[in-house]
Amino acid sequence: MLPYLVVSGLTTGSLYALVAMGLVVVYKATTVVNFAHGELFMIGGFLAYTFHVLLKLGYLVSLVLAVAAALALGLVTERLAYRPLMRAPAISVVLAAVGFSFVLKGAARQIWGGLGDYMPFPPVVATPAITMGSLILVPQQLVVLAGALVCMGLFTAFFTSTRTGGPGGEIAALIAERAFEYLDAPIVRVAPPDTPVPYSPPLEEFFLPNAEKVGRAVRALYDY
Numbered sequence: 001m002l003p004y005l006v007v008s009g010l011t012t013g014s015l016y017a018l019v020a021m022g023l024v025v026v027y028k029a030t031t032v033v034n035f036a037h038g039e040l041f042m043i044g045g046f047l048a049y050t051f052h053v054l055l056k057l058g059y060l061v062s063l064v065l066a067v068a069a070a071l072a073l074g075l076v077t078e079r080l081a082y083r084p085l086m087r088a089p090a091i092s093v094v095l096a097a098v099g100f101s102f103v104l105k106g107a108a109r110q111i112w113g114g115l116g117d118y119m120p121f122p123p124v125v126a127t128p129a130i131t132m133g134s135l136i137l138v139p140q141q142l143v144v145l146a147g148a149l150v151c152m153g154l155f156t157a158f159f160t161s162t163r164t165g166g167p168g169g170e171i172a173a174l175i176a177e178r179a180f181e182y183l184d185a186p187i188v189r190v191a192p193p194d195t196p197v198p199y200s201p202p203l204e205e206f207f208l209p210n211a212e213k214v215g216r217a218v219r220a221l222y223d224y
Helices: 001-032 037-054 061-086 090-115 139-160 167-178 201-207 211-222
Strands: 130-132 135-137
Touching: 001 135, 001 139, 037 061, 037 090, 037 167, 061 090, 135 139
Parallel strands: none
Antiparallel strands: 130 135
16 A cells, blocks of 8 residues: 555655746746646646546647647736736735636636536546556556656756757757858857856856846847
8 A cells, every 4th residue: 555655646746846846937037926826737727627528629639728728828817917017016916926816716616616526537548557566556647757757857957958068059069060051150059057057046147048148149149
């Protein structure tokens, strides 16, 4: 029983890790904690359930539509609820996020509230459980865990990629190798220096690319 609980805990923890990663990305971009982030995550799940279970669409199509709909909801919310408060105190943005979270919960209760306390979602892998001694592995749990690890790995590679070790260096090398004769100016990369990511906020701000560094690179290319 204990091994199964450990695997289930890892699966559930990976989902919470993805939610937490989204919170960190939003906070790094806005310096405000989005208290409606969990509700947006919830709406995405309900949309996927609607597309796949109620409307009988394919799994991949339902996933893409749910992500697109949640993205559209986030964009509309940013324009209507958050952008007018850009110059307001941080507490105003926090209160707007809390209010929006209640709006999303109320809307979800009105739309999907009559479908029962438990709404099963068909697994992407409908195969029998794998038994290894006392350990029981459900394939759906492995899919969730692998997907979470891939997402976190991609985000880690994106946010910690340096000048020579990141994907930008590889892309620049491919352009220089295969399209050098078509270039009118040298390749300029805007990327963090080849050092570990610092944890101090002032050092992190100096480490990461920003609008000033991008503008400086654009002006250098323009003057070339």
